[in-house]
Amino acid sequence: MKVRTNLTGGIVFLSFGSILMLLLESQVITYGKIHFLQSAKVSPFMAEIVMIVGGLLLIIQSLVFKKEKIVEIRWAEQKYAAIVIGIFALFATLIYFIGFLVGSIVFIVLMSIFNKNRNVIQIIMLCLLAIGIYLLFTQVFYVQLPTFWRR
Amino acid sequence: MFEVFPEIVEQLFTFTNLIYAVGGVILGIIIGSIPGLTVTLGIILLLPMTYGMDAIPSIVALLAIYVGGCYGGSISAILINTPGTNSALATTLDGYPLAKSGKSNKALSTSLFASSLGGLLGALILLFAAPPIAAVAMKFRSPEYFSLALFGLTVIAGVSGDNIIKGIISAFFGIFIACIGLEPLSGTLRYTFNSIALFGGISLLPALIGLIALAQVIIKSVEEKTITASQKKSEKYREELADPPINRREIRSIMKTILVSTGIGTIIGAMPGAGGGVAQFVSYNEARRTSKHPEEFGKGSLEGIAAAESSNNTVVGSAMIPLLTLGIPGDGVTAIMLGALILHGMEPGPKLFTDQAVETYSIILGLVFCNILLYILGRAFTKQISRVINIPYKILGVAISLFCFAGAFANSGNIWEMMLIVPLAIAGYFLGLLGFSVIPMMLGLILGPIVENNFSRSMIVYDNDLLIFFKEPISCTILIFAVVFTILIVRMNKQIEKRATEQAEKMAEE
Numbered sequence: 206m207k208v209r210t211n212l213t214g215g216i217v218f219l220s221f222g223s224i225l226m227l228l229l230e231s232q233v234i235t236y237g238k239i240h241f242l243q244s245a246k247v248s249p250f251m252a253e254i255v256m257i258v259g260g261l262l263l264i265i266q267s268l269v270f271k272k273e274k275i276v277e278i279r280w281a282e283q284k285y286a287a288i289v290i291g292i293f294a295l296f297a298t299l300i301y302f303i304g305f306l307v308g309s310i311v312f313i314v315l316m317s318i319f320n321k322n323r324n325v326i327q328i329i330m331l332c333l334l335a336i337g338i339y340l341l342f343t344q345v346f347y348v349q350l351p352t353f354w355r356r
Numbered sequence: 357m358f359e360v361f362p363e364i365v366e367q368l369f370t371f372t373n374l375i376y377a378v379g380g381v382i383l384g385i386i387i388g389s390i391p392g393l394t395v396t397l398g399i400i401l402l403l404p405m406t407y408g409m410d411a412i413p414s415i416v417a418l419l420a421i422y423v424g425g426c427y428g429g430s431i432s433a434i435l436i437n438t439p440g441t442n443s444a445l446a447t448t449l450d451g452y453p454l455a456k457s458g459k460s461n462k463a464l465s466t467s468l469f470a471s472s473l474g475g476l477l478g479a480l481i482l483l484f485a486a487p488p489i490a491a492v493a494m495k496f497r498s499p500e501y502f503s504l505a506l507f508g509l510t511v512i513a514g515v516s517g518d519n520i521i522k523g524i525i526s527a528f529f530g531i532f533i534a535c536i537g538l539e540p541l542s543g544t545l546r547y548t549f550n551s552i553a554l555f556g557g558i559s560l561l562p563a564l565i566g567l568i569a570l571a572q573v574i575i576k577s578v579e580e581k582t583i584t585a586s587q588k589k590s591e592k593y594r595e596e597l598a599d600p601p602i603n604r605r606e607i608r609s610i611m612k613t614i615l616v617s618t619g620i621g622t623i624i625g626a627m628p629g630a631g632g633g634v635a636q637f638v639s640y641n642e643a644r645r646t647s648k649h650p651e652e653f654g655k656g657s658l659e660g661i662a663a664a665e666s667s668n669n670t671v672v673g674s675a676m677i678p679l680l681t682l683g684i685p686g687d688g689v690t691a692i693m694l695g696a697l698i699l700h701g702m703e704p705g706p707k708l709f710t711d712q713a714v715e716t717y718s719i720i721l722g723l724v725f726c727n728i729l730l731y732i733l734g735r736a737f738t739k740q741i742s743r744v745i746n747i748p749y750k751i752l753g754v755a756i757s758l759f760c761f762a763g764a765f766a767n768s769g770n771i772w773e774m775m776l777i778v779p780l781a782i783a784g785y786f787l788g789l790l791g792f793s794v795i796p797m798m799l800g801l802i803l804g805p806i807v808e809n810n811f812s813r814s815m816i817v818y819d820n821d822l823l824i825f826f827k828e829p830i831s832c833t834i835l836i837f838a839v840v841f842t843i844l845i846v847r848m849n850k851q852i853e854k855r856a857t858e859q860a861e862k863m864a865e866e
Binding site for chain 2: 208210214218225228233234235239240244247248249253259260262263266276278285289293294296297298300301305309312313316320322327330331334335339342346347348
């Protein structure tokens, strides 16, 4: 599928900026009499304005000036991306439920299946690396990583 | 500096700092030498590990990675015609032809010598140029700081890719992400959607890990899956580096080139948005223009390698000048360094040289020290490290992911922050597909709170006068400079892009 990146990006940020602008009053509540320029609203307001105006400019660039960068998005590639993202999401969930160490081993196995990596030595090396990272953080840098007995 | 010199020596020259500096330089060379791994990524991955450490060893270790990475990029550029980092692109022009003629070791030793000397001179320039600049900047108030932070955002012009509008949107998207959570001045909650997980906002480190590091793993993993077997095979490197290294006569012949390139690297590195990528090509062209043997350029000229490598390593020191004195990052890597300094309780700006003089001078001297280490370690380990180029991404990707998740959790010990890196990686991946660079986003994330803080202070002090930024002469001058620099950098980048495309086409033909 061929995607017109300026047009698509423009629509995405025009919509995103507009939605955030509509939410500004309900999501940034200031109390008392305070000038807008001194309030907590000014920064997100500016960011939203730039997203809206920038989005519009990208759409104009694409439709009026015909300045466009077309990218071919292949579903086969996006399928791989979706699988990697799914494995990441699963890894994050596993860390929460069974801890970093066990979660890492499951993650390494899943990524090896994804990469069709049947080299057992490489898989064992990666598992040792996971243990090494765990020990590095917990024993050297004194940062506790989650374990299944302590979340 | 001389008043605090005994304290600097006491704090800097410790065994622990030496270990961190050695480890950082070696890690930097390894990361830089692997195509697809960047210095930015290396620093992001190491940053969580520095939490439990003091500011000096942490920043010295991160700078060591930066120094090592700049040289490391030339290893794969010379050996397999694929630059490990963007700033090593010009090195391929002469490095690879020289390696093809059986002089890999000569090319690598030239690169190492030029990198170390250029880096060392850049660090010394930082040491002597930064304090006077900081002394001038001491007179700055909130309008000037606001203008300076805006000036810092001109980096966007240099890192936006082919569309500056996308770069600006990306930066303000980063500023928006930085707005989420509790606003520090008034205590107002912003865009938390009543979720406790968002009350504290999105911390800088998980955002960097998700948007840059993990998104990069997705991109590279997909690339690896789709790359053909024949392409993978051709990348394998096997060579013994048995030829003699650069000799004294050759060193003398490239000294003038190194000194000129160091000057160019210093000026370009101190400009926001330019960085090593621009400096290498400007220096290379200047070296060819003034060389006695211009016909050798592109065919394995030692001057060509020296020009590219000395200038990109000089940038490490010179990019730290605006960062430490004014709080303006010169490029993507120094933007992360700004974040790292803030995380370690140091606020870059002129006060750094008076309030935290010991730490600041220790870091600068640490950079000098890292460049000396680079030469020693480069000579000892380049041969071994060059084997790392062959490590497949299916191994590296998994290893990087493990560091990403561990690092994101270590940031605050909050499991939600660690989980947040997955949606951020998805956002980074899809925005990348649409041509939005994540580097401006990162700049927005880091500079956003500084811009906001100084804007709010200016509005309070100057009674909501928006024109104050133009009424104050220094602030107005900085804003004019910001506009001039943006135009200049856009023009320069177009020329560099043209040159890089030509080089990429040449590499593809070969």
